[in-house]
Amino acid sequence: MLIEEEKIKNKKEKGIPYGVAGIETKDMSSWRALKPIIDYSKCIKCLTCWFSCPDFAFEVNKEGFPKVRSKNCKGCGICAEHCPVKCIKMLRDFHDKK
Numbered sequence: 001m002l003i004e005e006e007k008i009k010n011k012k013e014k015g016i017p018y019g020v021a022g023i024e025t026k027d028m029s030s031w032r033a034l035k036p037i038i039d040y041s042k043c044i045k046c047l048t049c050w051f052s053c054p055d056f057a058f059e060v061n062k063e064g065f066p067k068v069r070s071k072n073c074k075g076c077g078i079c080a081e082h083c084p085v086k087c088i089k090m091l092r093d094f095h096d097k098k
């Protein structure tokens, strides 16, 4: 999908490759069984999770921490598997609307 250049978020910030951070993919959240929860007190901001996610489900905030875009996450657990400090836990997603 093509997106307009001015709509790309975080472009050229903190080594984020051009274009990737602004990509929106299909809503896959409705059928996932698990969801990733990040313990930010242990996160070392390496962005391995962001790099390894096959669905571009991570954003990076201004402090350099990854944040899961819930709608884009299918709950595969690859990010949790690759996190070097194991600060991502895959928890059951009950799909509550909180």
Ligand code: SF4
Pocket: 038, 042, 043, 044, 045, 046, 047, 048, 049, 050, 066, 082, 083, 084, 085, 086, 087, 088
């Ligand atoms: S892989 Fe783990 S430590 Fe690295 S940025 Fe992601 S959550 Fe933080």
Ligand code: SF4
Pocket: 035, 036, 052, 053, 054, 055, 056, 057, 058, 068, 072, 073, 074, 075, 076, 077, 078, 079, 080
């Ligand atoms: S669980 Fe899978 S889809 Fe969701 S953020 Fe992690 S790697 Fe991406």
